[in-house]
Amino acid sequence: MTRILRSLRDGIGFDVMLVIIALSYLLVFAGLPLIYNVIISFQTVDVFSLGTLWHPNAGFDNYRAIFDDPLAGRVLWQTIVFTLGSVALQFTLGFALALFFHQNFTGATWIRGLFLAAWVMPGLVVGVLWNWLLSGDFGVINHLLESFGLIEDPVFWRSNVETSLYAVLIANIWYGTPFNMILLAVGLAAIPGDLYEAAELDGANAFQRFWTITLPMMRATIGAVLALGIIFTLQQFDLFAAITQGGPAGSSTVAQYWSWQLSFREFDFGRGAVISVLMIIVVLFVSLIYVRSTKAETQL
């Protein structure tokens, strides 16, 4: 008994205990819901049987219904466009801003901090703001574009099937860029300054320094930022709810919004769960990249 206690205090037992705490937290709050989600994707669940523990078995019916749904192909494509578009532009803009503020001019850290204000706003608030900005008849964005002479007639961002997805995409890029910037700024700050000095003495120009020092040294951070970006974008729901509600005619419906619509608008929790299961598989894959890049980070 005392041996176990001593081991808990200052031996291997302490490590084991920490691992057990972390694992049981994961199991209870992430593992069980995940498993339950997989289970109900094979069952017929409506709202009035949701509270009961067991539901009628549906086999692969839910999966078949999802893949046969005429909306499925479009949702897949729109999800890809939204995710890749968001991550690519959030990352590029975030990186550019991080490099800009890395110049350490007066007030750089302050202004960099202010950028975070966008990111700490609740998604629904951001959504409502962009809803107004993007409004067709009286929107600020249309007004600006018109006064610069870029467009003749107002663009109905939210109501046009061609632009509705991009309306949410624009809002999401604005929303996610500061987060990318902060993470990348941290990565930039971790690169030792003497590397740049040495390279400069050797006659490397700014582009070469960026390409051969900054990028390779940032590999781990970049991997992590991209992986987190994909995961956060796949979680983005508030903006859709506030700006387009997935419409018009499903033209801005992405997987996560569709899953919610099926579960909480049509009350078909089985089919809603199918989409989350498919998304979990994607997220698991992305998480692997994240884990690998953070592993590389610790090895540095």
Place this chain on the structure above:
Amino acid sequence: MTRLVYASVLALMTGAGGAAAQDVTLTLWTESATAPESVFAQEFSAIDNGVTIEIREIRFDDLVTDTLRAVATGTNPDLIAIDNPDHAAFASRGAFLDITDQVAASDVIDIDAVFDGPRASLTWDGRIYGIPRASNTIALYYNRDLFAAAGLDPDSPPRTWDELLEAARALTDPENDVYGIAFSARASEEGTFQFLPWAQMAGGSFDNINAEGVADALALWKAFLDEGLASPDTLTRGQWDSTGTFNGGNAAMVISGPWELGRMASDAAFDWGVTLLPVREEGGVRASALGDFNLAIFANTDHPDEAFAFLEYYMSQVDRVWPEFTRLPSVAGVALAPTGDARIDAAAQVFTEQLSYARNRGPHPDWPRISQEIQTAFQSVLTGQAEAQEALDEAAERIDGIIN
């Protein structure tokens, strides 16, 4: 006065029982804290009867969703005001309390006096599961000043679809940011509520959505959008916001209901009128949508008697829903008291007549899914992604699958 009488009756009743009234707190979920049920609930709480009603306001779009979630987890309130097409989903699955016997024994609630439409919406399998809050329907509001300016006669508003389309064309004035007409074709229950009357005037119905003629109704809506007679945001905007553009003078006509009258009377800086929804052709079938909410008690409440006492109080005050809330009573024999605003009183006549053509959505326990199919159909046509008949045929097939 009625309030006083009612309070004393209630006091007598509890007094006769001999037991001191115990303090009971009920919860009521509603879309609006200023709706009649909320106002009446506050009055009911103020009466010294030992019952207090706590009101929780839930956005209209979330009301069904939140309630279903609450029912599934047993955290639902005691009372709810729910949109009438959603009533059957709860009643058919036993979530609402069957109050048939209490209603039969009640001196205050006369269920036979309730109009057929609202009564059908709260009845399931011959049993009564609630009382109607009020009734509403949609009609055509028009800006008389803009009519005159466009050379149209404000005293003879459009009566047929063709006249409506012509009027919308004449009234549209992009130079001054004026659209001819505003309505809501949103992918939500509001869109279904606005579209069904047009489908019905053309001979269709929710269980016959691909009837010959419904495509013409869609063609009319599409013409409004394609010709720029209505804002493209019609596809994503609800009725309240659409009517806001009318009140602001940016739309010359709007299709909406009597709940707008109070706001319009104070916001609109022009002369306006209301007329019946135009019919397909001269002498054509009239139709409109039966809107508004029902009040229901949840089956798992601990205080069914107190909750029912509130329903009785509500019914005792029903003559106030028109003058104070511009909602039409769902009960026969309630005179619409003058409001002091001639335009609103004139509108009362129009909406009362329009209501006599109103048809139910459902009742069907899977109404949200049926409604969703209708929304998908009109949205895909209006955005040019599908041909009208094709989209309606597909919707009809899927609705058949849900109904049968």
